[in-house]
Amino acid sequence: MDEITNLEVGQPAPRFDCVDSKGNSHSLEAYMKDGKSVILYFYPKDSTSGCTTQACDFRDSMTRLNGGDYVVLGVSKDSAKSHENFINKQELNFPLLMDEDVTLHQTYGTWREKSMYGKTYMGTSRSTFVIGSDGNLKWVGYGVRTKGHVDKVIEELGIE
Template sequence: MANPVELAVGENAPDFEATVTDGNTVELSEMLSSGDGVILYFYPRDNTSGCTVQACDFRDSFGRFNESGWKVIGVSTDSAESHQKFTDKNDLPFELIVDEDASLHEAYGTWREKSMYGKTYMGTLRSTFVISPDGTLRWVRYKVSPKGHVEQLMSDLNVV
């Protein structure tokens, strides 16, 4: 695989149209047209410990993000069925994008070569992108830790 893209603050966020858990589609440009910004977070896998911590932190802060003009949406390569179980189990109030072919991951530079126990494989680099209503990237973090990440994001965005 070629070197992944590295997006930076101030660049235009890659636009996309993607399927969410219930089978409907979402478009970044359409979400931004409401005047709200978008917090797009990429995570490795539904129902794993770190991903559950991160999703539940976003869930617990969802109302404050909304009141501050931010829509939250998660992305992983899991299936719609897996997303639905994850959503139901954890009462997630936001959409999860189904990106089974990792095309959205590639557009945002989060589909990376990883290694574990001497084996290399392609997987998700846990990352978050804050997209302003004008479509530019306001906040970009690759390789985030699930614990404390949402709290740091809220602080950086002055979400109270």
């Protein structure tokens, strides 16, 4: 397996153009053109406890984040149907991008070898990337914990 290199603050963020669960296109270029910063977060699976906590924390912080011109985009390898069920059940107020072939995961270095109960497998490393309107990474967090994560991101960004 190739060595994974972590992205770092100050680097240009890898460009993306993905569709959400409704079929709408989301590209970093379009957000940059609109002067928006992007919070791109990768999570393992819709409707699991940690992922639900994280998504709901982002949902509950949207007023503060939108006030800072931040757009939140969640990414997992789940299907459109799974995303729509998750969005509806949790009343999420931001899109979830589909990455069923994990191309975007690999581009951002979040598809990693993991282990549980002595077994090794490939999976999503819960990670968050804050991309400025200039296209550069402003904040990077690999392997983040769900509890308090969104508050930490908001604090790091200096959002009131």
